[in-house]
Amino acid sequence: MRPTRSAQSARSVLHALRVHPVKSMAGCTPERALVEPWGLAGDRRWTLIDGTGKVVTQRQRPRLALARAEPRPDGGIRLHAPGLEPLTVLAPRALEEGPEPGGTGTVVVDIFGTKVEAVPAGSEAHDWASTYLGVEVRLVHLDAPASRRPVDPQFARPGETVSFADGFPLLVTTLASLDALNSWIADGDHAEEGPLPMDRFRPNLVVAGTVAWAEDDWRRVAAGDVTFRVARPCGRCVVTTTDQRTTERGKEPLRTLGRYRKFDGRLIFGQNLVPESTGTLRVGDPFTVLD
Secondary structure, eight states: OOOOOOOOOSOOEEEEEOBOSBTTSBOBOOSEEEEETTEETTTTOEEEEOTTSBEEOTTTOGGGGGOEEEEOTTSOEEEEETTEEEEEEOOOEEOOSSOOTTEEOOEEEEETTEEEEEEEOOHHHHHHHHHHHTSOOEEEEOOOTTTSOBOOTTTOOTTOBOOSSSSSSEEEEEHHHHHHHHHHHHTSTTGGGOSOOGGGGOOSEEEESOOTTGGGGOSEEEETTEEEEEEEEEEOOGGGGBOTTTOOBOSTTHHHHHHHOEETTEEEEEEEEEESSOEEEETTOBEEEOO
16 A cells, blocks of 8 residues: 655755765765666666675675765766775776677676676776675676666566666655654654664655655656656665664664554655656756646
8 A cells, every 4th residue: 555645845846966876885966967768877877796696785785885986977987985095997898799899798687686787897896896895796887778677567667777776767755754754763762873864765866845755645756857757665675774974784764664654564765766758957956746
């Protein structure tokens, strides 16, 4: 059953944009971002994998929260992490047909049971990430999101694809709902863990000017001139309990979400979006509920 709450206020705006070039690493907060069919440009186009091809995230390695990736205009990234020199990684190219300078083959990535082909970065990037985490990992790039990974067909329309995000192209959250959640935490048994910042939830779009939990009723929304379909509420995992500045884990927000925001067995905060159009978003753009 889908939760229902009251409608948003009349003057909602896009408060912040967040792009995470490498899945589970810290991201950046640009003033503008291009919406592509599979998400914000540059968002989660890279990920780390272990020796079996499984995606490595903060679920297993909370230390990833302290590493940071800056996007480059050419599709590459600049990696930063405590104790290591920064490293520039160029976007690798897949060898689709015949030899190509700088090209490479693809590897199979297992992202939560779904298999997708990606292009490995060079050995220097693998060594950098492995040294930082203390385990053997590889850095890979999703070079062709238009064809590589479809959105879950239970919630998608034909042809919709996604990057290395958990399941959908974008995630939207609201400041009002975070304030409400923090109020519940302050009244609970683990009040010392709050208030929680928005980076615990790793959204792409943060909206100001709504009432708390207004997003539960959204079906279609627009930010500026770009429209989105609301695919489903976002179920939260242990990553939200990880302090993104210290990597320490607590019980919040999952304990409080379990008391107040548990629907169909999932702990809900935020909504997953699929773009219906493309274009450029800017902080301060009007945010409108269409349906």
